[in-house]
Amino acid sequence: MKNKLYKLISALFILVLFYAGNAFSQEDLTIHLMPVIPQSNYTNPAFMPSAKIHVGFPVMSSYYFGLSHSGFTYKDIVKRLPNDSLEITMDNMIDKLGKKNYLSANIMEELLSFGFKVKKNYFSFSLTEKVSFRFSYPRDLLSLVWKGNGQFVGNTADFSGIGINVIHYREYAVGYAREFTPKINVGIRLKFLQGLMNVSTKKNDISINIDGNDFAHTATTDFLINMALPEGVQDPLDTNKNTKSNFDFAKYITNMQNKGYGFDIGGSYKLNEKIAFGASLIDFGFIHWTTNVHNYSNTVESFKFDGLDINEFFNSDSTQAGGMENLADSISEIFKPVKTQNDYWASLPAKLYLTAIYSLTPHDKVGLLIRNEFFNKSIHPSLTLSYNKWFFKALSASASYSIMNRGFANIGFGL
Structure with a gap:
């Protein structure tokens, strides 16, 4: 039963990678260019909605889900043959990858919000649940898994940049915007952040050189992984298999020990009756993580090892779960990370928005948005x-x- 479950999970994960490039919800890209609706204020606090007052409640408020993958797509790995059969083309998929590739998912649920205008001023408050997942992986990693290490004999496999960042936090925000002149609006939103869970790769520079003569593997490592897990949840990198989890959901969602602060700031400028510009910095902030903290690091100039048997994961005589555990144990044994339990600070994934809007008529506008995420x-x-x-x-x-x-096939709609 377990084996079937892990096969199902693996299949679903591969499907996510196939379609994520086009499945990403463009909500934050679309509503940003609709400044009259309340939600556009979330991507530029200077935008003032047309309604004098708005109120949002759970279920009836804004909900957002986004999924994105910068690596391969379905067409890169599945080829349709003339007889209508399908062929898996792993080599082509690997060739299509960038040197670094990213898989990300975001969930945002507005639990409570309200805003109102007083003359030229706009005041707002929001309580929002946010979850962000980001995984980065180098092309050499998948190439090693699929083609083996023979391709790197006499060369170096570069795994730098591989990392995972997961964060779940609750945001309490108070915003203020003002129309200083008929042409200029400025807004700011101050945030208190309640951190609930975090896994953060602070740095990860790993490379493996395989000697062309004796095939000796020489690794160079410099990595740091921080984790702040819910109380009662077992550390996934803990080699002590006897440790049991005792997760308490009520304690998890009410944990106030991981505190942070942040802000959004933005402005808009109306050049004339036809042209307007906007700029904003969103989610600039940090959280101090102190609950159930684990740190893993290894800073070694270089060391030699015999190699890593990837077949431990694909061994058909064991379950995929057991294979994954064996592979994780092997990696841990090779790199021998140092474990500590020190509190740490982690930043939010900040975003910079730059916009230009041209009014064709009073009721028709076209817009251009450049969005940069850090x-x-x-x-x-x-x-x-x-x-x-x-x-x-x-x-x-x-x-x-x-x-x-x-990707160039990303279309969004808003109403």
Whole structure:
């Protein structure tokens, strides 16, 4: 039963990788260019919605899910033959990968919100649950798994940049925006952050050189992984298999020990009746993690080892779960990470939005958005073009086209 379950999970994970490149929800890219609705204020606190007052409750408030993958797609790995049969082309898939590739997922649920206008001022409050998952992996990693280490004999396999960042936190935000002149709006949102769970790869520079003569493996490592887990949850890297989890959900969601602070800031400028610009910095902040903390690090100039048997994972005589445990134990034995339990600070994945809007008519606008997300010491840009139509004061629609994650088939709609 367990073996079937792990096979199902593996299949679902591969399907996610296949389709994630086009499955990413473009909500934050689309609504940003609809400044009259309350949710656009979340991506630029200077935007003031047209309604004088708005209130959001659980279930009836905003909910957002986004999934993105910058690596391979279904067409890169599955080829349809002339006889309509399908062929798996792993080599082609690996060739399509970038040097570094990213898989990410985001969930945001607005639990409570309200906002109101007083003359030229706009005040707002929101309580939001946020979950973010980001995994980065190098091309050499999948190439090693599929083709083996023979391709790297006499060369170096570069695994730098591999990492995982998972964060679950609750955001309490108070916002203020003001129309200083008919042309200039400025807004800011201050946030208190309640950290609930975090896994953060602070640094990860790993490479393995395979000597062309004696095939000796020489590894160079410099990594640091921080974890702040819910109380009662077992450390996944703990080699003590006798440790049991005792997770308490009520304690988890009410934990106030991991505190953080952040802010959003933005502005808009109306050049004339036709052209307007906007800029904003969103989710700039940090959380101090102190609950059930584990740190794993290894800073070694270089060391030699006999190699790693990937077949331990694919061994058909054992379950995939057992194979994964064997492989994890082998990696742990080779790299021998040092474990500590020190509190740490971790930043949020900040985003920078730059916009330009052109009014075709009072009810028709086109927009351009450049969005940059900062993650894993890299900038991840996207470009969005949109068309927005106002039918009447309470109803508007938007259609958008985006270029992101090395993909060109990203379409979004908003109403």
